[in-house]
Amino acid sequence: MSDPDVIVIGAGPNGLVAAVRLARQGLKVLVLESHPTRAGGAVVSEQSTLPGFVHDVGAAFFPLARVSPAFRDLPLEQHGVTWLNAAVESCHPALDGSCASILRLDAPHDANYFGSEDDTANFERIARLHAEFEQSLFRALLGPLPSWKPLLEIGLTRLLKLGVWFASSTRRLSSCWFGSAAAQRVLPALSLHGDLGPDDFAGGAMAYTLALSASSVGFPIVEGGSQRLTDALVKLLELSGGQVRLGTRAERVVVRRGRALAVRANGEEFPARVGILADTAPGALFLDLLSRSVVPSRVLAGARGYRHAWGTFKVDWALSSAVPWREPRARQSATVHLGESVDDLARFTTDVRAGKVPSQPYLVIGQQSLIDPSRAPLGAHTLYAYTHVPSQVEGGWAAARDRFVEQVERRIEALAPGFRASILGRKVHAPDDLQQMNANLVGGDLGGGSNHWTQQLFLRPFFSAFRYRTPIPGLYLCSSSTHPGGGTHGMCGHNAAGRLLRDAGIV
Secondary structure: OOOOOEEEEOOOHHHHHHHHHHHHOOOOEEEEOOOOOOOOOOOOEEOOOOOOOOEEOOOOOOHHHHHOHHHHOOOHHHHOOOEEOOOEEEEEEOOOOOEEEEOOOOOOOOOOOOOOHHHHHHHHHHHHHHHHHHHHHHHHHHOOOOOHHHHHHHOHHHHHHHHHHHHOOHHHHHHHHOOOHHHHOHHHHHHOOOOOOOOOOOOHHHHHHHHHHHHHOOOOEEOOOOHHHHHHHHHHHHHOOOEEEOOOOEEEEEEEOOEEEEEEEOOEEEEOOOEEEEOOOHHHHHHHHOOHHHOOHHHHHHHHHOOOOOEEEEEEEEEOOOOOOOOHHHHHEEEEEEOOOHHHHHHHHHHHHOOOOOOOOOEEEEOHHHHOHHHOOOOOEEEEEEEEEOOOOOOOHHHHHHHHHHHHHHHHHHHOOOOHHHEEEEEEEOHHHHHHHOOOOHHHOOOOOOOOHHHOHHHOOOHHHOOOEOOOOOEEEOOOOOOOOOOOOOHHHHHHHHHHHHHOOOO
8 A cells, every 4th residue: 555644553453443443534544463464463263273173362252342332333244243142151160069150131041040049130130220321331431531421321320339339349349249159259250351359449340341241242252263353354444445464563653853654664664644553552652663762751651660461371272072061051151260269269369469370270261162163173162261370480481381281271170070081182372472472462461451440541551641642743552551441342443543533633
């Protein structure tokens, strides 16, 4: 493409969503992606274990994609995206035989799926209340700050109640809402999708978002693998005249006369008439891609102080059969969360924060092939699991990975006797493997930064950059390090593109 109006650095979901929005407004958009063979960042899939077994490399379940205004505005289904749901969205079994599960409100269910009849009734009451204002809430949570109109639609009384819930730790919120030990461990397990432990201030916000979106849209997957979501975004970009250039690593954002005018990559300079968007970590943009001389000291300090979340340890398995869970609902569930109790999850949190390899890892397990038989050969299955770990451990992950895989597999085997006998192959990603695969996954952080309250809303990535603009005119940050943060919702890119369009006087 000659003389693009906009350059987007990075073809992750936020970069692609931003590129599509800008291209649909008539701008000529060129996306520069360092990966030599594919776009998508962590929203990709591959046959990484054995031929015929399709595994999602990063993002695998997409509740936020189904409630995101960015994705709802795009005709993804016309370009190869088919959403699939399981009978059970999330299952939380324990060794004592107790279990709580999340089902969509419109799915068939019995009276005690959430740990007990009373807890099931309480969860459904909250879910029905949430359904009354869900669309307004997600427009407020995901949209550019401040999003006054959807907040007014929710109403003051509900906002006050939500404020209390969101500010609570998940231990406190669970004990207020539920009576059984099984139900009380659900919200803490969901907040640990990020780096928020059971006793952390404001952990309730993430737990509420995941639990209540699961009750409405569930934890859907993309038929055929998450790569199809990326492929659909690339197709929409191309149909609007945009282009992704693979194997092109950005080396420098060129600033002249105080304005970002071009990107240097692979020894070539790519001009940008209107603007440049960076789907990168703050450190990569402000400390690496820009000359320090053009970045104000307060921004350099913000980039240096930006906190990334814990590392991620992920395993994919090719299995000869489905996982033989003792708990019947787990055999029908999209995701299975392993954590024995709230105290068990708190100990896990303490271990990781202390830099220790957890002795009893919390696990998020994905069973995509139960929903989508195309993921594996006939009768066989895939399995996906991740946990959080320190980004670096004593002796390095190369020495620790085999021992830790053993711990992870024993953890599953205890709740599914016979699991290990079904393993045909595995692929392991330690934190350093994830960063090597994708430079934005700093230290194996899949969410683009810590979810601690000090890096949320107006403080993400830091106060002076919360509205996507940088101090250099014409340059914007659009990664999950910006509001509203991690999760495959595309809104960081959508919002940043909207800011560029307004600044350029196009909308």
